[in-house]
Amino acid sequence: xxxxxxxxxxxxxxxxxxxxxxxxxxxxxxxxxxxxxxxxxxxxxxxxxxxxxxxxxxxxxxxxxxxxxxxxxxxxxxxxxxxxxxxxxxxxxxxxxxxxxxxxxxxxxxxxxxxxxxxxxxxxxxxxxxxxxxxxxxxxxxxxxxxxxxxxxxxxxxxxxxxxxxxxxxxxxxxxxxxxxxxxxxxxxxxxxxxxxxxxxxx
Numbered sequence: 001x002x003x004x005x006x007x008x009x010x011x012x013x014x015x016x017x018x019x020x021x022x023x024x025x026x027x028x029x030x031x032x033x034x035x036x037x038x039x040x041x042x043x044x045x046x047x048x049x050x051x052x053x054x055x056x057x058x059x060x061x062x063x064x065x066x067x068x069x070x071x072x073x074x075x076x077x078x079x080x081x082x083x084x085x086x087x088x089x090x091x092x093x094x095x096x097x098x099x100x101x102x103x104x105x106x107x108x109x110x111x112x113x114x115x116x117x118x119x120x121x122x123x124x125x126x127x128x129x130x131x132x133x134x135x136x137x138x139x140x141x142x143x144x145x146x147x148x149x150x151x152x153x154x155x156x157x158x159x160x161x162x163x164x165x166x167x168x169x170x171x172x173x174x175x176x177x178x179x180x181x182x183x184x185x186x187x188x189x190x191x192x193x194x195x196x197x198x199x200x201x202x203x
Contacts (some may be wrong), residue, residue: 012048013037016034016085019084019088020033028144032077036082037049037081038082040057040078053094057094061078061082062099064103065101066101072102072104074103081095118137133159141161
């Protein structure tokens with residue numbers, strides 16, 4: 001959806017981006033926050049957020065839960081985006097939003113793969129794709145963390161990975177899983193990391 005022509009000027013979203021980048025949030029967070037802000041503004045008829053407040057935010061969040069039946073994590077994401085807009089960008093205090101109808105959390109058990117199913121999945125993976133999936137499975141890395149690994153982040157001697165964290169402005173260590181130990185040298189590991197998981201391996 002696109003904002004209505006009567007929506008706020010672009011300088012609002014420029015200010016949002018500035019505040020997000022000052023806090024070293026990820027690009028994904030920036031895009032998500034701005035997308036929710038745009039949806040909120042559209043829901044309120046294109047009015048500037050300074051003209052809106054707790055009543056409109058409550059109505060919007062309740063609409064997400066009752067009419068659109070979004071998950072609780074989605075509703076909370078929208079809430080955090082709007083709180084950031086008002087408190088950190090517009091510097092306006094909001095009262096506690098006690099009247100929001102909360103989305104319900106689904107009561108279901110997570111699906112866990114058996115060891116045989118995991119082996120079968122890995123049997124169909126090769127090269128960079130196998131290495132990336134192995135890192136996700138064995139070290140608990142997020143997808144973006146695994147894709148952003150550099151050769152110098154891999155310590156084969158200590159069997160450790162150095163994971164850079166933009167939000168915490170530092171680095172964290174993670175154990176290198178056994179499933180990724182097939183490459184016998186730093187050079188081979190670097191070649192696997194440097195290749196895009198979707199790119200075909202050279203013959």
